[in-house]
Amino acid sequence: MVDSKKTALYDSHLRLNGKMTDYYGWKLPVEFEGLTLEHEAVRSDAGIFDVSHMGEIEIKGDDAKDFVGYLVTNDITTLKNNQILYTFFLYPDGGVVDDLLVYKFSDTHYFLVVNASNLEKDYEWIKENRKDYHVEINDLSDKYSEIAIQGPKAEQILQKITDKNLSDIKFFYLDRNVFVDGKKAIVSRTGYTGEDGFEIYLANNDIVEVWEKLLEVGKEEGIKPAGLGSRDTLRFEANLPLYGNELSKDITPLEAGLGFFVKLNKESDFIGKEALKKQKEEGLKRKIVGFEMIDKGIPRSGYEVYKDDKKIGFVTTGYHSPTLKKNIGKAMVDIDYADLGTEFDIKIRKRFAKVKVVNTKFLKQNKK
Known part of the structure; x- marks a missing residue:
């Protein structure tokens, strides 16, 4: 060990x-x-x-801007020097390799902050997709x-x-x-x-x-x-996702409600773009929703979600909110049950507890 x-x-x-x-x-x-x-x-x-424990990966060189643009879903061409962007690495099928922050030092120098759980995977992913781009890739973690x-x-x-x-x-x-x-x-x-x-x-x-x-x-x-x-x-x-809960290789950013950070209309291609375009055109079959407990109980990640004895999804995160003084959570559910106000049940150990779909913006963020 x-x-x-x-x-x-x-x-x-x-x-x-x-x-x-x-x-x-x-x-x-x-x-x-x-x-x-x-x-x-x-x-x-x-x-x-x-x-x-967070990972830091540096990409620099003449093709750094084009290469980072190819790796991520968001549009880095809008970034000024010393500006930061939230984005994703995707697999070709649209699943998420990781979510990350891109720090732009200059057009030839970028600093990527990635999740500790995915550092080795991300570093290898970047190197595997280097192609003919003239860049230097360094793990500075x-x-x-x-x-x-x-x-x-x-x-x-x-x-x-x-x-x-x-x-x-x-x-x-x-x-x-x-x-x-x-x-x-x-x-x-x-x-x-x-x-x-x-x-x-x-x-x-x-x-x-x-x-x-x-x-x-x-x-x-x-x-x-x-x-x-x-x-x-x-x-x-604050409605901020955690990789392994709201995002994973089996959950796309669109299903997670994070489509704002995916620019399907940006000029450059990116890995996973075609899969997400197809998913958007065909319409989502499931999505992550916010919920509030009606019955007593604290929902936990992985708990099954039911509607009229039919399994319709699973909890991605659930907690007692210290600020709101409520038991709240998020769940991936079939699209037919994703409307605000919809009620369904979560299986908490051997019993079912009723919940109601609410806006995922549980708390107003205080930013400057």
């Missing part, structure tokens, strides 16, 4: 009494003081996450550690130890020349919680000092270290 990797912050997490778990080959904290407390801190003040600071007070806290005027970094933009506590960093403003916030990419030997400094200077504002548990409940309330 291969030992789990440890981020540079592993010992810091232990000192903070982090409850560690194995997450796709990484030892990471699932919580510190408690999932709900950490969730509420991000919604009201600020939370800080160790996301060093071992060179970077990453902190995410999220919440209404994130800018206020980070500004205390940063030379850059953070209000100059707009939503889904980055700056590669920021000094955080005297350490050179890439700082971006995207987030995965529905709140305002920043990602800080640093050299591995700089990350501990910056993490501890942020906790120190943010104490007055109520900053909390936060784990994987609250990261998932926060992203879910």
Whole structure:
């Protein structure tokens, strides 16, 4: 059995009494003081996450722009330098290899941030589809550690130890020349919680000092270290997908309700384009919907969904929402049962619990 990797912050997490778990080959904290407390801190003040497990892949060269455009579903030709785009890698049949962020440094230099669970697969996928493009492909994941600071007070806290005027970094933009506590960093403003916030990419030997400094200077504002548990409940309330739940090799972006990030009319071809065009033309046979529990019970990923004794789908994610104080979820269901207000049943262990289809925008996102 291969030992789990440890981020540079592993010992810091232990000192903070982090409850560690194995997450796709990484030892990471699932919580510190408690999932709900950490969730509420991000919604009201600020939370800080160790996301060093995320993968970073660099693509540079004369054909970088054309190559990245061929790999992804969204239109990177609209990007300015230092702008960021959310998009997908697809298989030829339209299933999702991964969802990712594309950071544009220049027309000849791109930085792709991918899921830890898919890093090796993504890296091989990119190399396999290189064709005759004149590009250099580098996995930089071992060179970077990453902190995410999220919440209404994130800018206020980070500004205390940063030379850059953070209000100059707009939503889904980055700056590669920021000094955080005297350490050179890439700082971006995207987030995965529905709140305002920043990602800080640093050299591995700089990350501990910056993490501890942020906790120190943010104490007055109520900053909390936060784990994987609250990261998932926060992203879910904000209607942000998780690979393996709302996206997979068996679920297309159209079925997931993420067609906005697929530009079928962009000039360049992309892998999976024909499959998605066909799916759109023929009409979806199933889609992911949001739901709210009517009966008692917390839905979990994988639970079966029924309508009048007929199995019509499965739950992709389900939680008790700490913000809304409700049990909510998402499910992949046959298209005939996807309208708002439709009621169906979820099998929770040996009983059936009634739910109602609601808008997937459970929570208004607070972005700058």
